[in-house]
Amino acid sequence: MTIDLTRRTLLHLAGASSLSAAAIAAARAEGNTAGSGGPTFANRTPMRIGMVTLRVRDLDKVADYYRDAIGLTVMARSETGAQLGSGGVPLLNLQRRENAAREERNAAGLYHTAFLMPTRKDLGRWLVHAAKNRVPLSGFADHLVSESVYLDDPEGNGIEVYADRAPELWKWEAGTVAMATNQLDIDGLLALAGTQTTNYAKAPDGLRIGHMHLRVGDLERADRFYAGTIGFAPTRKRTGAAFLSSGRYHHHLGINVWQSAGAGPRDDAATGLAWFSLEIEAQQILEAQQQRLRQAGAAVEAIANGIETSDPWGTRVRLIKV
Template sequence: MNKFHTGPLIYPVDLCLNVKDMDMMVEFYSDVMGFDVLKKEDKRVIMGVPGNKILSFVRPDDVIQKPPRRTGLYHFAILLPDRKYLGSFINHLRDNNAPVTGGADHEVSEALYLQDPEDNGIEVYTDIPDSQWTWKGDQVNMGTEPLDFRGLMELGKDIEWKGMPEGTKLGHMHLHVSELEEAFLFYNTLGFQRVAEMGGTANFISTGGYHHHIGLNVWNGKGADPAPENATGLRYYTLAVSDEDSLGKIFRSLAEKKYHVTIEEGVLHTQDPSGNRIKIEIA
């Protein structure tokens, strides 16, 4: 499925979380999630797999717990390169008594859900081959059927879990927003298309015909406010583009529509109408 996370598409590559307990978070993402520590500084830790940064932690001096019912992160989704690794990961969680919050067969992917110690949502998933996805016009069918836990665990039983495998990446971001259409119009300006809707409360958007690179929902309430800048949770996430022309086009499109946008040292900085901060850079 690498064709959906490469140029000339726009796709997520990493995110940064504000955290309260850095040591606890690093331990969880190392021991439970299986990420490597790629770089460690005084107030920042970068984690991922060799050669691929996926997740950063920052501890603000005046950090507070994120207030309820705000915009921000619903979950971030880790895409594994093969479903056998999802089975191996499930076996690893079982063997370590790590709790999960659910699992589902979405007809485009198989997904497992859990929460980190500071209540950030995580999805770990593998894609079903896109030749098996069902489309109705420009809308992809995404269901919520029971996950085949038993079959996945059997598939992964002979694969020793040694951490997130090579090829693991940030597959998509799912965000709480305050207004769906307002949020979609912003992301459409970046180049994303709507590929699925859920009962007027969620949109799923992508580039290049993926089932979704970004999910948007109003499940924390329409008109929800952003969290304070020093609150735990999403600090920002990063989207990748293929070249300077693409970056320049996005900058001009955002500026023309009066969205806040700057470029510093080749990185575009903006935020969606719900206050979710975004960096856009050349992959």
């Protein structure tokens, strides 16, 4: 299979006729109408994404998807749930909820889970795997700080698969990082991977969740919770969205109201995001978070190695000391 043919295959899977059309689709995925550092940077900051738990109706179908399409390893599986990860590190929990209602797109909740490849070459290898296995895609884009591909799992949970550029290439000005939604250099990615065969048997051991992107009902209220109380620092704001991080990563968390402005409390019985965890490097950070949460009147529950709380729409967040 030549590079050009693989490129056309990827465009077909993304439902696009050209790279510019695919960039427009990726822009919609990000709400934008206008050498790799990898997870070693994203996951050594004082606070970073740990695990994600989703409620799903068809456990087998969704678990198989993350195994086959993304390459996660099934670490545990039962009648009621499954745990998947990479390199022995658990990243995704799935909980069977056969009779659950589907969470609406305009509700608060998950926008996408972003799986961060260790290197740009790994992203290219995965693209070849996606093309050869006809994995449906929804768009691709170059965000300046990273290169990204978008898709959805069988129950509509958004996914981003991406690779970071080296942090020294990111451009910062007055605490704001430059990001955009440009055309992805598919040919350059594929040239790193080779297109004759796919050697992507599973996700690389260094794959991690680099960031979470959430739908919220109100940006200011979400910012007060995730920045003021949890302690993330803002890195970029734009119409209808904000991005936050720890340790000058471009973003560990995206929040937007593109579909969900005015959304009320989430339905705990519906499908979608049940909880995600933040790994906390220092005990004093966790203690300060707990104090701010109590001062804000948020419910706080003790769990193993940390605490659990909920954002204003009921998305549960676990703060775990590592």
